[in-house]
Amino acid sequence: MKVTDNNRNIPRDTVSISEAFINQVANKELSELEMEQLFLFPPRLEETDDLSSDQKVLEANLKTLKTTNIMGIIGYNAEQLFISSRFDTGNDFFFYYLLKKVLNINIVNEDVNMEMKKGYLDILLFLFPKYLNLALRKGLFKEYQEKRYNDSNVKGKLDVKRHLTENFTFTGKVAYNIREFSYDNPVINLVRYAIEFIKMRKDFRSVLNLNDVTRKNIKQIEEHSFNYKQRNVLSVIQENLKKPVRHGYYFEYRKLQLLCLAILRANESMYKQTNDHKIYGILFDGSWLFEEYVNLLIKDAYYHPQNKTEIGKQYLFEGSVGLIYPDFISKNNINRSIADAKYKRYGSIHGKDYLQLVAYMYRFDAKQGYYIYPKNYDDREEANETLYLKQGINKETAKKDEDITVRKVGIGIHYDADTFQEFEKRMAEEEKMLRKTLGIEL
Numbered sequence: 001m002k003v004t005d006n007n008r009n010i011p012r013d014t015v016s017i018s019e020a021f022i023n024q025v026a027n028k029e030l031s032e033l034e035m036e037q038l039f040l041f042p043p044r045l046e047e048t049d050d051l052s053s054d055q056k057v058l059e060a061n062l063k064t065l066k067t068t069n070i071m072g073i074i075g076y077n078a079e080q081l082f083i084s085s086r087f088d089t090g091n092d093f094f095f096y097y098l099l100k101k102v103l104n105i106n107i108v109n110e111d112v113n114m115e116m117k118k119g120y121l122d123i124l125l126f127l128f129p130k131y132l133n134l135a136l137r138k139g140l141f142k143e144y145q146e147k148r149y150n151d152s153n154v155k156g157k158l159d160v161k162r163h164l165t166e167n168f169t170f171t172g173k174v175a176y177n178i179r180e181f182s183y184d185n186p187v188i189n190l191v192r193y194a195i196e197f198i199k200m201r202k203d204f205r206s207v208l209n210l211n212d213v214t215r216k217n218i219k220q221i222e223e224h225s226f227n228y229k230q231r232n233v234l235s236v237i238q239e240n241l242k243k244p245v246r247h248g249y250y251f252e253y254r255k256l257q258l259l260c261l262a263i264l265r266a267n268e269s270m271y272k273q274t275n276d277h278k279i280y281g282i283l284f285d286g287s288w289l290f291e292e293y294v295n296l297l298i299k300d301a302y303y304h305p306q307n308k309t310e311i312g313k314q315y316l317f318e319g320s321v322g323l324i325y326p327d328f329i330s331k332n333n334i335n336r337s338i339a340d341a342k343y344k345r346y347g348s349i350h351g352k353d354y355l356q357l358v359a360y361m362y363r364f365d366a367k368q369g370y371y372i373y374p375k376n377y378d379d380r381e382e383a384n385e386t387l388y389l390k391q392g393i394n395k396e397t398a399k400k401d402e403d404i405t406v407r408k409v410g411i412g413i414h415y416d417a418d419t420f421q422e423f424e425k426r427m428a429e430e431e432k433m434l435r436k437t438l439g440i441e442l
Contacts, residue, residue: 002082003067005286010065021076024279026060033057038074039127039258039282041103041289057083057283069343071095071289073120074281080120085286086345087374089415093423094374099123099284102292103130121266123282124259125204128194129214131259135252136217140224141187141245150175183224186239187257192225193233194260237264290343291327294372297431301440302328302339316363326360337368339438344373346382349408357406358389369406370438377412377430384409384437409437 001016012022025033030040057074058081059066071083085095099105105126135141148159150166154174162175195218199205208218231239240261245254262280295304305313305325314329316322328339338360342349349371357369375382385408388400412430417423432442 001080002084003065004084004086004088005067005069005071006086007067008064010067012060012063012065015065017079017081021079021081022058022060022065024076025074025081026058026065027056030055030057033074033279038280039255039262041282041284069286070283071286072281072283073123074279074283075120076279080281085374087376087413087415089376091415091417093415093417093420094413096420097423097427098289098293099126101296102289103127105130120280120282121263122204124263124266125198125201125207127259127282128198128263129207129210131252131256132191132217132221133213135250135256136220138250138252140183140220141185141250141253142183143185143187148175148177184227186231186236186243187245187253188221188225189228189231189236190240190257190260190264191221192228193236194263195221197264233264237261287341287343290374291341294339294341295328297434298328298339298438298440301332301435301438302330304328314363316359324360324363326364329360329364330366335368335439336364336366337370337438338364338366339370339372342371342373346373346375346379346408346410349373354387354406361404361406367403367405371406371408372434373408373410374413375410377414377426378416379410382408382410407437409434 003010015022055070056068057070059068067083071085073080073082075081084092085098088094103126148162150162150173152172152174154176157177159175159177166175167173195208198208207214209215228236240257245257266280295302304327314324314326316324326338327341330337330339338357340353340357340360342353353371357371361367361369387406387408388402389404389406391399391401411434412426414423414426414430417426435442
């Protein structure tokens with residue numbers, strides 16, 4: 001079944017997903033769903049102010065279902081719910097375009113509007129190089145493994161039973177066991193099986209050759225997993241399910257481990273044999289995704305403070321009081337401007353949105369503020385509107401301040417494009433227009 005995000009009124013009697021699916025997924029908080037076979041972007045809830053642990057993907061009452069600001073695919077057993085962007089009409093071009101830009105994955109026209117079961121697996125495969133390379137920045141994962149030896153260089157604990165069996169006639173060898181750091185471990189073997197699985201998919205093996213870094217890291221995995229066939233794939237999956245990577249230093253390996261499990265288990269025949277986690281999926285916070293997309297477009301001209309990671313944090317008051325994180329602060333010290341990315345429709349930007357932006361403008365001595373939002377490219381009523389700050393208390397005598405302005409700048413979404421490639425070309429033109437409006441050199 002397919003719906004859009006932020007849909008507040010989906011009649012229950014019109015949906016094709018089962019009551020079992022709704023009971024398992026609806027009204028559950030992200031903190032609870034995150035324990036399942038589920039990928040969240042951003043990867044950690046604490047990295048965004050837009051998502052909280054009590055956020056829900058799907059809300060349900062007796063008559064209706066409601067979606068929130070979350071997009072992606074969530075499944076239960078053989079059923080899947082695909083939540084696309086509210087700014088897509090008739091296709092999913094904008095959703096996939098955001099994924100391609102922000103996550104730097106290679107998507108072509110044939111990958112859009114995919115059949116759901118195939119679509120879940122294919123997005124996993126797109127993500128594999130990114131997760132692999134992030135994990136291997138920490139070096140190859142190694143952990144203590146108990147190794148069994150039978151030689152004359154005794155270093156560990158004598159294995160009496162095995163010694164009597166293997167060395168019935170004494171030849172100078174002793175059977176012993178030792179715990180030692182090893183790259184030959186279930187995690188590395190799991191990654192190797194995922195690589196071999198991708199190699200078998202003719203239409204996706206190219207993701208393993210995207211760049212030199214990916215090729216180098218795959219070679220490292222292959223060189224250090226030469227014994228991976230000693231354990232069959234199902235036993236490796238079970239070992240990794242029972243023993244997740246928990247060390248904080250290897251957080252990226254935990255995500256890679258989950259991704260490889262999802263890839264191998266998404267294969268239908270294998271999935272049926274190993275399905276003890278019935279809820280699975282990939283979910284994206286729409287606000288985070290759009291903000292990171294805008295950052296890619298204007299990062300050469302704007303600073304981008306990052307909320308919970310405390311990068312670029314600012315304060316309203318002296319003495320480090322009033323912690324704030326404007327979305328974007330221009331690098332121009334003479335004509336400073338503040339920009340705010342809003343994953344909202346034009347008419348939903350109001351009230352506290354204005355208060356926050358004007359406060360940031362006052363704090364950073366900026367005379368120009370911008371709201372950057374998605375819009376239907378052909379909506380004539382959503383022209384780039386300029387708002388002037390009012391001065392004075394009396395309604396009759398209050399006047400506008402020509403120097404202090406807030407401008408709503410829409411990025412047109414070309415939902416009528418025939419192909420994804422055409423959509424990309426039109427979006428490139430929209431992005432140039434945005435930079436021009438913000439006074440950024442092309």
